[in-house]
Amino acid sequence: MPKVVDNYVLERSIGKGQFGEVFKGYNKQTNVDIAVKCVKRELLKGKFTELLENEIKVLRTCNNDNIIKLYDIKKTANNIYLIMEYCNEGDLSQYLKQKKFLLEEEAVDYLLQILNGFKTLVKNKIMHRDFKLANILKHDGNIKIADFGFSKLLNDHQALANTMLGSPLNMAPEVLNNQEYDNKADIWSIGTCFYELLFGKSPFTATNMVELLKNIKTKQFVINRKVNNISPTAEDLLKKMLVVNPKDRISWQDLFNHEINFYQEEKLKQDLETTLKGGEVMMNMNKFYIKNNMVIDHPAEIKKKEELNNLAIQIAQNGPQNQQQQYDGPLLKKPQEENKLIRQDSVKVQGNQGSSQDIGNDEVTDKETQREKEIKAKKRNANRILHERNIYVFLASVAEEAMNNQTIQNYDVTGFFLVKKLLQQIDFLKTIILENKQNVYGLEFWEQFTQSKDYKDIHTYISKEFDVFKSYFDSIYEKLSEQIQYSTKVDDAIKQSINSNIKYNNQEILNKCLFDYSKLLIDSLKKSQIQDQHRQQWVHADRVLDCIRLEETFQFVDKNTNQQFNFKQYYENDNLLEIEALAKKVLQKFDKLK
Structure with missing residues (x-):
């Protein structure tokens, strides 16, 4: 049986450090995932004890959406267990290795969450x-700020520190120079991380700390616009x-x-204002909606843009009203800075006997x-x-651009x-999969999934879309029907398809239109x-x-890499070339399709 500490089950090891291990587990009462930091008592000596106590104090002091949460502490005769929030997507260092660098919109989104977390740290005088x-x-x-070791x-009498701690490439120069420093050193570190996200490397590099400090003092970091053309x-x-x-x-x-x-937020509001003042409000509103909802990666992202999407839906259904044109509310849901702050007495980590017991002697493996x-x-x-939802929004984006293309006239068809x-694809998702709950894609644990909150949130979202x-x-x-009705340039098959039931779409006619349109584009x-x-x-x-070869282009899983x-990467690729x-x-x- 796996190791159990009171209500917490330690499922598998996910990392090892100098003073213990970190486990992935869950609370057997609530079934909530947790991370468990296990510290061996025998290793608690000197400075490390102070650092561990500091970490516990910080985590108990801060209650912020963007700071990792400490749920509980359990002490046994041999170990101290910190029961913490589990994060299911690794860290930004791993993410950046996959992405190389982030476009500004994504990097700024992460930066704002980081700054939100630091509002609580600064408020509570924490470095x-x-x-x-x-x-x-x-x-x-x-984003969750972690590792407060x-x-x-x-305090009011101590605003400076003098211990050289941290990672050299992210250390402020005053720390590297072994000077006293205050919490402005963290501002430098945030700046280096923001730069890394934008350009894929540290702003200053060197082979040793002496050279690094010299480079920081004598060289200016580079804004490489060939890598990322960031805004002023x-x-x-930076x-x-x-x-x-x-x-x-x-x-x-x-x-x-x-x-x-x-x-x-201001860009969104200005864009919205321009949209509502445009001549064809419905067409412009659709463009606005597509632009701001191109990719949904997580059910959690649905809540972020709830106000924005509700507004778009309201306008789509009712048309722009005066109160909507003057809309001045939040378009994006922001993370909470601080929630019902609960302070607890600090925990002394020393002691010979704990109140909890380790149950289960089997070794915890690293297997799922x-x-x-x-x-x-x-x-x-x-x-x-x-994934299927993102495909139909991709189609919407191509359709919107085709109908607004100034170089190829009269190609609204x-x-x-x-x-x-x-619309056929949305209707299929909404009706067959989400309402009738048919397991069309042969997914595992489908019945359990249909009872989940994620399933219900996705169902509501796609129905609104x-x-x-x-x-x-x-x-x-x-x-279009008025333009096409008496046109001699449009053949009868296309006219028939246009006037047919919304659920009927001749794929052969669609592909012919796409091919003819792409030929005009490329010739131009x-x-x-x-x-x-x-x-x-x-x-x-x-x-x-890619619309012509839709299924081939947008396979959910790559057969070669299993990824x-x-x-997001798809949309970035053309910008990188x-x-x-x-x-x-x-x-x-195009040649392959001829």
Whole structure:
């Protein structure tokens, strides 16, 4: 049997350190996943005891959506167990290795969550002192600041520290220089992490600490726009955080009030305002909705944009009203800074006898348990349905761009058929899979999954999206049917397909429209030199061709690597290619379809 400590079951080992192990487990009363940090009492000596007590104090002091939670502490005769929040997506260091670098929108999203966590740390006079990507965990796409083993709680009489702790590439220069430092050292560390996320490497590097300090003092970090063309706002923040002299470095208050904290929300509001003032509100609103909902990776992301999506649905159903045009509420749900702060007395980790017992003598392995396999399968099931959802939003994005393409006139038919196809796909998801609960994809633990909150949230979300795109379809049909009715340029088969039932879509006609449209696009692009100013047109052509080979392009799992399809990576790939390589890829795809 697995090891049990009171109500906590330790399922498997997920890491080892100098003073013990970290286990993945669960609370057998609530079935909530946990991480358990096991510290051997025999190793509690000297400075380490103080650091462990500090970590416990910090975790018990802070209650913030973006700081890892300490649920409980159990002491036995041999061990001390810290029962903590479990994060199911590893850390940002691992994530960055997969991604190479992050586009600004994603990097800023993570930065804002980090700053939200530090609002509580600063408020409670806590220095992290080892802030790095490996200590920033991810759970369902959300950030959790972790590993407070080197943290320090300051008081009114002690605002400085002098111990050199942390990771050199993320250490502030005053720490590297063995000077006294305050919590502004954490600002430097956050700045280095933000830079790493944006450019895939540290702002300053060296082969040793002496050389590193010299480079920091004498060299300016590089904003490599060929890697990531970041905004002036992001660049300004980096230049204010990565300042050698801590007195000249941005203050915490100015950091929390910097434009970076608000500019994404402001961009959304300005975009929304422009949308509502446009001539064809329904068409523009659809473009706004697609742009801000391209990829949903987790059911948890649905809640983030609830206000935004509800507004889009309301306008889609009722049209823009005065109160909606003046909407000034939050478009994005923000994490809580602090929730009902509960302070507890600090725990002394010394002692000879604990109140709990270790039950079960079998060695805890690093293999997944049956319970974990079920949880993993349920998550995969959610991903499978969201994958299909992301496909139909991809179709919507291509349709929207086709109908607004200024270089190819009078080609609304292609966009219309794409919207018709995506509506069929939403209807299939909504009716067959989510309402009738048919296990079409042969997923494991399907019946259990259909009882979960994730399933219900996805069902509600996709049902609402059907209403959004159905309103969009109706507005296109009304416009298009008048144009096509008496047109001599459109053949009878296309006219018949346009006027047919919404559930009927001739795939052969759709593919012919897509191919003809892609040929016009590519012929138009060939007339000009291959330059970056035409990138968006080449990207659009690439995606039109992918619509023709939809199933082949968007397989849920790659048969060679067994990796799930990554939509965010798909959208980034064309931006990463040199324009010549992008054009070559498009032409090769087109030649294969001839």
